[in-house]
Amino acid sequence: MTQAEVAALPAVVDLGVANRAFGLGRSTGYRRVKAGTYPCPVIHLPGGGYRVASAEI
Structure with missing residues (x-):
């Protein structure tokens, strides 16, 4: 992702988006x-999902 794309992210994103921003594969x-x-x-959600604050990316 470019800096502009990262800057345009919402406050919290799922792990897939964060992985893309860091250049990591899903696994x-x-x-x-x-x-x-x-x-x-x-952030580990009770239902089993993960979220990342965009400010941390």
Whole structure:
């Protein structure tokens, strides 16, 4: 993603969008979340989803 695309993101995005912004593939992103090595804090939702604050990207 370009800086302009990242700047235009909503306040909170799903993990797929964050992965794209960091240049991570889907499997690598989820693996890094579970290992605690994702490049920024990740919010784990009760239903099993993940969200990332765009300010952290």
